[in-house]
Amino acid sequence: MFDSNIAINTTTCLACGNCVDRCIMDNLRVALPPGRQTSPLGVNYQGIMRLVAAGRDEEAARELRRRTAFGGLLAAWGDEKAERSCSRGHRGGSLAMGSVLKWLASTQSAVVYSAPEVRHPSGKTAAVIGSGPAGLQAAMHIRERGHAVTIFEAAGRLSPALAEPSRGGDPIPQDVLEKTAAMIEAAGITVVTGIKADASALSAEFDAVIVCTGSGAEYEAGGYGHVSGNLFAAGSCVKGSAVRGGLQAMASALPAARAVCSFLEGFELDYEQDVRTANGLERFQGLPESAEDLPDAPRIDTDGSDEAAVRAEAARCLGCGRPVERDMTCWYCLPCEVVCPVQAIRVRIPYLIR
Amino acid sequence: MQHLETDLLILGGGSAGCIAAMRALQVNPALRVTIFEKSDITYGGSIARGMDALNIVAIPGRTDAQMYLEAVREMSGGIVDAAPSHVMAERSYALLKEMEGWGVKFPVDENGQYKTLKYHVKGEFQTAMDEPELKAMLVKRALDLGARPVNRVMGIRLLTDGGRIAGAVGLNVRTGQLVVCRAKTVLIASGGVSRFTLPNSGYLYGVYDYPGNTGDGFVLALRAGAGVTGMEYTQRTALIKDSNMPLLAICVTRGAKVLDCEGTVLMEGEVNNINAMNVAFTEGRGPVHIQLSHLPEEKIREIEHILFTTERPVNERFFGGRGIDFRKHDIELWPTEYYLCGGHGLAGIRVNERAETAVPGLYAAGDVASVAKQHLTGAFVFGEIAAEQAVKYCAEQPDTMFSEADVEAVRAEHAERFSAKGRDIEIHEFERKVRRMVADYLVSPKNEYKFSLWNYWSETFAKDLRNVAVHSGHELSKLYEIENLLTCADCSAVAGSFRKESRWGETHRRGDYPARDDANWKCHVVVKLKDGVLTPEKTPISELGEEVIL
Numbered sequence: 001m002f003d004s005n006i007a008i009n010t011t012t013c014l015a016c017g018n019c020v021d022r023c024i025m026d027n028l029r030v031a032l033p034p035g036r037q038t039s040p041l042g043v044n045y046q047g048i049m050r051l052v053a054a055g056r057d058e059e060a061a062r063e064l065r066r067r068t069a070f071g072g073l074l075a076a077w078g079d080e081k082a083e084r085s086c087s088r089g090h091r092g093g094s095l096a097m098g099s100v101l102k103w104l105a106s107t108q109s110a111v112v113y114s115a116p117e118v119r120h121p122s123g124k125t126a127a128v129i130g131s132g133p134a135g136l137q138a139a140m141h142i143r144e145r146g147h148a149v150t151i152f153e154a155a156g157r158l159s160p161a162l163a164e165p166s167r168g169g170d171p172i173p174q175d176v177l178e179k180t181a182a183m184i185e186a187a188g189i190t191v192v193t194g195i196k197a198d199a200s201a202l203s204a205e206f207d208a209v210i211v212c213t214g215s216g217a218e219y220e221a222g223g224y225g226h227v228s229g230n231l232f233a234a235g236s237c238v239k240g241s242a243v244r245g246g247l248q249a250m251a252s253a254l255p256a257a258r259a260v261c262s263f264l265e266g267f268e269l270d271y272e273q274d275v276r277t278a279n280g281l282e283r284f285q286g287l288p289e290s291a292e293d294l295p296d297a298p299r300i301d302t303d304g305s306d307e308a309a310v311r312a313e314a315a316r317c318l319g320c321g322r323p324v325e326r327d328m329t330c331w332y333c334l335p336c337e338v339v340c341p342v343q344a345i346r347v348r349i350p351y352l353i354r
Numbered sequence: 355m356q357h358l359e360t361d362l363l364i365l366g367g368g369s370a371g372c373i374a375a376m377r378a379l380q381v382n383p384a385l386r387v388t389i390f391e392k393s394d395i396t397y398g399g400s401i402a403r404g405m406d407a408l409n410i411v412a413i414p415g416r417t418d419a420q421m422y423l424e425a426v427r428e429m430s431g432g433i434v435d436a437a438p439s440h441v442m443a444e445r446s447y448a449l450l451k452e453m454e455g456w457g458v459k460f461p462v463d464e465n466g467q468y469k470t471l472k473y474h475v476k477g478e479f480q481t482a483m484d485e486p487e488l489k490a491m492l493v494k495r496a497l498d499l500g501a502r503p504v505n506r507v508m509g510i511r512l513l514t515d516g517g518r519i520a521g522a523v524g525l526n527v528r529t530g531q532l533v534v535c536r537a538k539t540v541l542i543a544s545g546g547v548s549r550f551t552l553p554n555s556g557y558l559y560g561v562y563d564y565p566g567n568t569g570d571g572f573v574l575a576l577r578a579g580a581g582v583t584g585m586e587y588t589q590r591t592a593l594i595k596d597s598n599m600p601l602l603a604i605c606v607t608r609g610a611k612v613l614d615c616e617g618t619v620l621m622e623g624e625v626n627n628i629n630a631m632n633v634a635f636t637e638g639r640g641p642v643h644i645q646l647s648h649l650p651e652e653k654i655r656e657i658e659h660i661l662f663t664t665e666r667p668v669n670e671r672f673f674g675g676r677g678i679d680f681r682k683h684d685i686e687l688w689p690t691e692y693y694l695c696g697g698h699g700l701a702g703i704r705v706n707e708r709a710e711t712a713v714p715g716l717y718a719a720g721d722v723a724s725v726a727k728q729h730l731t732g733a734f735v736f737g738e739i740a741a742e743q744a745v746k747y748c749a750e751q752p753d754t755m756f757s758e759a760d761v762e763a764v765r766a767e768h769a770e771r772f773s774a775k776g777r778d779i780e781i782h783e784f785e786r787k788v789r790r791m792v793a794d795y796l797v798s799p800k801n802e803y804k805f806s807l808w809n810y811w812s813e814t815f816a817k818d819l820r821n822v823a824v825h826s827g828h829e830l831s832k833l834y835e836i837e838n839l840l841t842c843a844d845c846s847a848v849a850g851s852f853r854k855e856s857r858w859g860e861t862h863r864r865g866d867y868p869a870r871d872d873a874n875w876k877c878h879v880v881v882k883l884k885d886g887v888l889t890p891e892k893t894p895i896s897e898l899g900e901e902v903i904l
Contacts, residue, residue, distance in 0.1 A: 021394055022394050022396055022397055023393070023394070024393035024394060024397050024398050024399075024402060024564070024566065025393065025559065025565065025566065026393065026506065026527055026528060026828055026831075119497075119498050119500070120498045120499050120500065122383075122500065123383070146500070265386065265500060265502070266384075266386045267358070267359065267360070267386060267502065268357070268358065268359055270356075270357075271358060271502070326828070327828055329558075329559050329565070330559065331559050331561075331564070331565050332666075332668045332671075333397070333402040333403070333666065333668070334402075334403075334667055334668055335396070335397040335402055335403070338403075347668065347671075349597070349668065349671060349672055349675065350557050350560065352555050352556050352557040352560065352596075353555045353557055353560050353596040353597050353598075353672075354672075354675055
């Protein structure tokens with residue numbers, strides 16, 4: 001009765017999900033690759049690896065930038081959870097995702113550290129207290145939605161803790177911190193340093209306040225980081241928070257930042273539901289057949305500065321994610337093809353009307 | 355179940371819905387605007403990409419609103435309320451200028467005049483436009499101003515408070531979850547009834563209009579107490595055989611000929627006799643075909659450019675696959691499917707020139723509304739009008755609250771339907787059968803016996819609906835869609851049986867009442883739900899200066 005219309009080139013597909021998001025007949029789903037599924041920021045490693053392997057670094061950097069404004073910090077931290085989940089783990093070692101990110105952060109810094117597109121000014125103001133990973137993430141998200149954001153940092157400089165050696169890790173390199181700070185400024189976020197801000201005083205002055213002071217577990221926060229009135233908190237200053245490390249702190253600030261935006265725009269705090277649920281993205285279910293036949297290849301260790309090694313490592317990506325046609329409802333309207341960055345999807349006209 | 359709260363809830367993020375969101379936020383930037391969009395808002399709606407023309411523009415010095423009103427009345431058998439069509443034409447030039455401000459390209463000739471094309475009987479209202487990214491541009495503007503889309507959600511029930519609108523319940527078409535949204539005012543902009551009959555190709559979604567349009571808005575409005583009209587206007591257009599994509603106006607307004615099988619020219623240069631194509635088929639002189647081979651190369655290239663880039667780019671693949679080159683081969687047209695839609699026909703929720711329906715706080719715009727043959731211009735102008743009215747309404751009216759019992763009733767029905775256990779009808783089989791019966795009994799030539807046979811099937815389908823196996827959220831949304839389609843078909847049966855005359859050529863031709871009867875039937879047939887029964891009534895046609903009776 002039905003004909004399968006959607007052909008996917010699995011050797012080039014980035015699993016970015018653009019086609020799935022844009023299909024107006026709800027005909028497509030994406031099997032998420034494991035790295036993207038486990039990455040706290042949802043970074044699409046399959047897409048990045050395939051683009052870097054093909055020498056398309058600028059596009060790879062854009063794919064990274066699409067998920068996070070803090071690709072530089074992520075490259076310095078590494079994405080341990082995502083690497084652990086990689087299907088290559090048992091086939092020569094998981095992909096060196098952090099190394100490839102470092103390559104992009106150094107060679108494509110104009111893209112990786114590009115300032116966000118900011119929406120039409122809303123006329124609302126928000127204060128962010130603290131400029132650690134959670135504070136930076138919260139500030140950036142709220143700013144992108146068109147609200148005026150001021151960061152208050154008690155120390156004399158932005159993100160002081162990141163410049164110090166942390167548990168088991170090196171300090172973030174100075175150039176990464178500088179470029180990140182420059183992006184914050186370019187986004188139009190005001191930074192006030194050297195002042196120990198008082199949350200309740202700022203509550204009267206700003207439309208919303210979000211505390212991200214990084215420690216102390218002093219705030220009793222309900223769902224979405226709401227403390228009371230127009231006061232929110234995120235990261236490890238929330239009581240009972242299990243946040244460990246910069247990357248987790250950063251990711252944990254997102255739900256709270258979304259709630260702050262909803263609050264500022266007059267909506268309820270839980271307005272934005274889980275995007276993955278809403279979009280019906282599917283869990284990774286085993287390797288694609290084509291990947292099963294590939295020979296094992298050992299991991300190439302590199303610090304991300306050797307181009308040949310980086311490209312060879314990126315080429316080890318098995319490409320576990322892909323979109324699939326689900327409901328055979330294609331209207332052959334083609335937005336899926338238009339939004340595919342690598343022409344990996346092709347719509348055939350259904351046989352009945354071919 | 356997710357709970358939302360907003361000021362203006364828009365059901366449908368297509369052309370009308372998006373411009374309404376934009377307009378509302380321009381008038382009141384503090385307004386909360388939420389859009390339920392069944393697909394994804396970027397390309398959702400009948401205009402997934404762009405359009406080749408803004409269909410109705412009254413350009414000062416060349417045409418005017420009065421001329422347009424006369425044209426649309428002549429093309430609609432006189433069944434047109436004056437004020438809505440008049441106000442649309444009046445605002446059309448300002449709309450064009452506004453769209454130019456967004457960056458939309460309207461080509462001009464060597465004298466700097468907008469290129470216009472002849473589609474209407476009285477003058478050249480159709481104005482050429484060249485914008486393959488129209489929908490994406492519109493969406494970006496709406497979101498930039500702060501509109502909040504909720505993608506993959508279709509409206510399945512309106513909530514009211516003492517007769518006044520109070521919100522809606524939506525269904526996520528992927529997950530099958532319910533979303534309850536409290537709202538001060540609701541705008542229905544969810545398109546026409548596209549999946550009405552089966553197209554000849556046999557492919558369920560191979561239809562002319564966006565296949566997600568299943569008359570959801572018509573049914574929402576009916577149940578809330580508003581009227582629908584023009585449901586007997588079962589429209590059938592000659593489309594490209596099998597692919598059912600549009601191109602008639604694009605080719606003919608650029609010099610193409612439409613011929614019957616004997617080579618008789620039915621139209622050339624202007625789309626002035628669509629009915630002749632239907633008659634040719636009925637009398638055995640089909641299929642009709644479009645001839646372009648006499649046109650100069652540059653005209654053919656212009657047509658190819660429009661067909662292959664702007665509206666449905668897949669045309670290129672379709673014609674390529676069949677080896678059709680316009681320089682050598684004709685394009686075969688068949689009248690293959692029927693649909694209901696206020697954009698091309700007369701079917702829609704009854705609205706006046708303020709986009710108001712009979713329910714306080716409920717507005718309708720675009721293909722779902724009854725503004726005759728309004729096309730894209732109507733969707734845009736009435737989207738804006740509805741938004742302006744809704745903003746005013748929000749400011750003047752106190753808060754409302756729907757009853758929890760109403761939500762509970764929707765939830766219980768939803769839970770009952772969301773199951774495959776012990777049920778033996780597959781959803782696509784159900785849809786196929788419903789649409790085949792619609793085509794058998796509800797389109798021209800119509801007669802009383804056919805309507806009575808439909809009534810049997812309508813009752814049968816109402817029972818079968820409870821026996822459809824639902825395996826996923828997506829299939830559940832299909833079940834709601836087909837239920838809407840059935841209700842629209844019932845309205846069409848009621849209205850078609852009530853109008854005991856023939857009008858609009860093949861669109862409403864009754865074998866048992868073959869003559870047009872202006873003395874008794876120069877009026878609207880409005881269907882409302884009264885005590886659970888679809889009830890037709892005659893409603894007079896209003897002139898300029900008179901109130902439209904809703």
